[in-house]
Amino acid sequence: MSDNSSNGSSHSLCSHGAVDIASVVTTGTASRKSPVALPSSGDGGFKTMTYNLASAHLKEKHKDQKGAEKTGTVCRNKYTAFKKAYYSVIDIKITSGFTWSNEQGAGISHRKDDVWARFVKTHPNSKPYMNKGFDHFDAMEELL
Helix, strand or coil: CCCCCCCCCCCCCCCCCCECHHHHHHHCCCCECCCCCCCCHHHCCCCHHHHHHHHHHHHHHCCCCCCCCCCHHHHHHHHHHHHHHHHHHHHHHHCCCCCCECCCECCCCCCCCHHHHHHHHHCHHHHHHCCCCCCCHHHHHHHC
């Protein structure tokens, strides 16, 4: 009889506290905070309050930031772009015949690869990952 627990699995069923979305936006890595009463991605998406808190955190942590002000809307747009990239990588990973590495992406070295061209026609968001990885995949996996 096999043990159906998630021990030793990279996907644990146990919660280890909320993922700090501000740390993902600023550093690209997820850090855990003590469980708090904030909404999480599993509640149907982060609420505006969460993005505003991430924005406030960025302003406090990076007082000399360059570029546009990091508002709650900017944080939401960045998260949405990361989520789209994450699901594009998932599409590549589950497609038979493709490999994936966080450094080389799908590892397609020939621009005229017919299989890749057909794949990108049906998965246009995957195009940037032909031969480059998605650095934030592990952090997004924890959030989603």
